[in-house]
Amino acid sequence: MTTDATPRPQDEAIERTPSTELVVAKVWELPVRVVHWTIFVSVVVLSFIGFYIGTPFLSTGSDPGFLMGGMRAVHNLAAFTFIAAILARIIWAFTGNKWSHWDQFVPFAKDRRANAKDAFRYYVFLSDDPPHEAGHNALAGATYFVLFTMFLVQVLTGLALLSLESEGFLASTTGWVFSIAPIPWVRFLHHLIMWLTWGFVIHHVYSAWLVDSDAKAGLMSSIFTGWKRLPPEDL
Amino acid sequence: MPVVDAPTDSILHALASHGVTRRRFLEFCAATTALLALPQSYAPRIARALEDKKKPTVVWLEFQDCAGNTESFLRAVSPSVGDIVLDVLAVEYHETIMAAAGFQAEAAKDAAVAAGGHIVVVEGSVPTGANGVYCTIGGKSAVQILEEVTAGAAAVITVGTCSSYGGLPAASPNPTGAVGVPELVSGVPVINLPGCPMNVDNMVATIVHFLTFGALPAVDGEGRPLFAYGERIHDHCERRAHFDAGQFAQEWGDEGHRKGWCLYKMGCKGPSTFHNCPSIRWNGGTSWPIGAGHGCVGCSEPAFWDTMTPIYGRLPAPPGFGVTTSVEQIGAGIVGLTAAGFAAHGLIKAGQRKRAHKQDEAPIEIESATADDEEGAGQ
Numbered sequence: 137m138t139t140d141a142t143p144r145p146q147d148e149a150i151e152r153t154p155s156t157e158l159v160v161a162k163v164w165e166l167p168v169r170v171v172h173w174t175i176f177v178s179v180v181v182l183s184f185i186g187f188y189i190g191t192p193f194l195s196t197g198s199d200p201g202f203l204m205g206g207m208r209a210v211h212n213l214a215a216f217t218f219i220a221a222i223l224a225r226i227i228w229a230f231t232g233n234k235w236s237h238w239d240q241f242v243p244f245a246k247d248r249r250a251n252a253k254d255a256f257r258y259y260v261f262l263s264d265d266p267p268h269e270a271g272h273n274a275l276a277g278a279t280y281f282v283l284f285t286m287f288l289v290q291v292l293t294g295l296a297l298l299s300l301e302s303e304g305f306l307a308s309t310t311g312w313v314f315s316i317a318p319i320p321w322v323r324f325l326h327h328l329i330m331w332l333t334w335g336f337v338i339h340h341v342y343s344a345w346l347v348d349s350d351a352k353a354g355l356m357s358s359i360f361t362g363w364k365r366l367p368p369e370d371l
Numbered sequence: 372m373p374v375v376d377a378p379t380d381s382i383l384h385a386l387a388s389h390g391v392t393r394r395r396f397l398e399f400c401a402a403t404t405a406l407l408a409l410p411q412s413y414a415p416r417i418a419r420a421l422e423d424k425k426k427p428t429v430v431w432l433e434f435q436d437c438a439g440n441t442e443s444f445l446r447a448v449s450p451s452v453g454d455i456v457l458d459v460l461a462v463e464y465h466e467t468i469m470a471a472a473g474f475q476a477e478a479a480k481d482a483a484v485a486a487g488g489h490i491v492v493v494e495g496s497v498p499t500g501a502n503g504v505y506c507t508i509g510g511k512s513a514v515q516i517l518e519e520v521t522a523g524a525a526a527v528i529t530v531g532t533c534s535s536y537g538g539l540p541a542a543s544p545n546p547t548g549a550v551g552v553p554e555l556v557s558g559v560p561v562i563n564l565p566g567c568p569m570n571v572d573n574m575v576a577t578i579v580h581f582l583t584f585g586a587l588p589a590v591d592g593e594g595r596p597l598f599a600y601g602e603r604i605h606d607h608c609e610r611r612a613h614f615d616a617g618q619f620a621q622e623w624g625d626e627g628h629r630k631g632w633c634l635y636k637m638g639c640k641g642p643s644t645f646h647n648c649p650s651i652r653w654n655g656g657t658s659w660p661i662g663a664g665h666g667c668v669g670c671s672e673p674a675f676w677d678t679m680t681p682i683y684g685r686l687p688a689p690p691g692f693g694v695t696t697s698v699e700q701i702g703a704g705i706v707g708l709t710a711a712g713f714a715a716h717g718l719i720k721a722g723q724r725k726r727a728h729k730q731d732e733a734p735i736e737i738e739s740a741t742a743d744d745e746e747g748a749g750q
Binding site for chain 2: 187190191192194195200201202203204205207259261264300301303311314315318319320321323324327328330331332334335338339342343346350
């Protein structure tokens with residue numbers, strides 16, 4: 137990233153603190169980054185293969201392969217990887233550092249509400265000062281709460297649909313899903329959430345880039361390295 | 372005619388008087404044991420129960436129906452109709468096939484109900500709207516008749532999706548307020564045999580189970596017997612290998628369709644439907660819908676008309692977008708709009724930055740103003 141200790145001329149105009157030295161901080165611990173990229177890769181695999189399962193656009197023709205069977209096997213494997221990543225992140229929300237803590241995802245505390253207001257003003261063009269927060273800004277945290285809720289619905293509908301072909305543990309633990317929605321609507325929801333997830337990805341990458349280009353704290357690189365370069369009072 | 376050592380009102384006696392041999396009877400018991408997914412060691416027990424038991428009295432009610440389940444009932448092949456179903460069951464009242472009419476028919480029904488311990492078979496949904504005026508027989512509404520006839524009954528068997536879940540009459544917008552029988556009957560065990568129509572072999576097996584064990588068979592969450600509705604059509608389909616191989620009919624009459632490939636892309640609802648059609652089949656086991664080249668329509672699932680349509684589409688159409696729109700089109704549209712929205716946001720932000728940059732070159736008051744704001748935000 138281009139940020140260095142000496143602010144560039146246009147940064148001086150929006151200088152917000154008397155501090156002169158930026159500090160580097162390990163904001164995203166290794167488990168957070170591993171979970172992030174595991175979710176990303178499994179969502180790519182699940183989406184592509186899930187789309188094939190819903191709309192088989194390839195055909196093996198007369199060659200007796202195992203295309204759909206193989207696709208479903210990979211989908212299930214990726215799904216359980218995805219579930220494992222989500223469970224790991226939920227555990228880390230209680231055991232990790234303060235920026236990965238569960239309260240980062242619900243803007244209840246006073247300073248988080250104030251941060252949400254700053255972020256909102258920034259996103260709706262009322263301010264050109266990006267929200268100051270070493271971790272997730274309060275609005276971003278709230279969108280991840282929505283995303284994780286979608287993921288949990290996706291996991292639940294996926295497991296319920298998988299249980300249709302079995303009578304064991306899965307069927308007895310997820311069968312209640314179909315008393316809320318009939319099977320075709322459960323599939324419908326499972327497909328819709330996949331698309332909504334990609335809508336989220338667009339928002340996520342764009343917003344990260346936008347805030348990074350204003351705050352210049354190394355947000356984009358931090359999800360690879362874990363480090364951010366910040367004014368000490370943002371920590 | 373072999374002389375049978377059985378009570379004159381017993382099932383075996385009735386069979387013998389119709390020329391059903393003991394060998395044929397035992398074949399039936401063995402086949403029904405298999406259908407009920409019981410070990411073959413139960414076949415003698417079933418045979419004994421049927422030999423000893425009195426013919427059960429059956430009252431067959433028809434409400435908002437098309438008599439399709441009666442058709443299915445009459446076309447039972449194995450066990451053959453006349454032999455087993457019509458004669459083994461003492462059907463005291465059945466509007467479509469009984470000889471009596473009018474007051475005579477009502478009297479037969481009243482007598483059967485007064486005796487109690489009868490089996491009630493219901494075909495068709497029950498309209499509850501406008502105090503039940505949408506279906507009345509002899510001046511009584513379907514709701515009243517159902518209440519009267521099920522009082523004192525040993526069991527209620529709903530045949531067909533309409534009587535099980537409301538079926539077609541209950542499909543949106545359900546103008547008659549139609550409901551399934553289980554919603555109205557309490558105090559009497561009810562078992563659902565949905566399907567459009569139900570398969571009579573499953574009905575006979577359910578009754579045989581009831582006669583043998585004195586209880587209805589185990590059911591799933593939708594009140595259907597597990598022996599008949601415990602497994603998905605998709606998992607026992609003869610075309611399943613084509614599904615796993617990725618061989619799909621793309622349109623009616625194409626090469627894949629002619630070769631008997633999977634009908635998944637033609638809207639087959641086998642993956643969403645629980646029924647034993649693939650193994651028990653229809654018309655004496657000769658064929659069934661998917662075997663005949665048409666996808667399953669999911670007729671034995673609750674609310675099938677509202678949830679399994681479009682019949683030739685994979686998933687329900689998104690509400691408010693018309694039946695030719697798919698969830699994938701809606702989803703791709705959402706992603707596209709999101710991308711467009713954030714692109715616009717980016718352009719506005721770029722404009723905002725440009726203005727801010729210009730102001731930065733102007734006098735320095737702005738700086739202190741921003742710093743004051745910052746203190747107020749309390750970071």
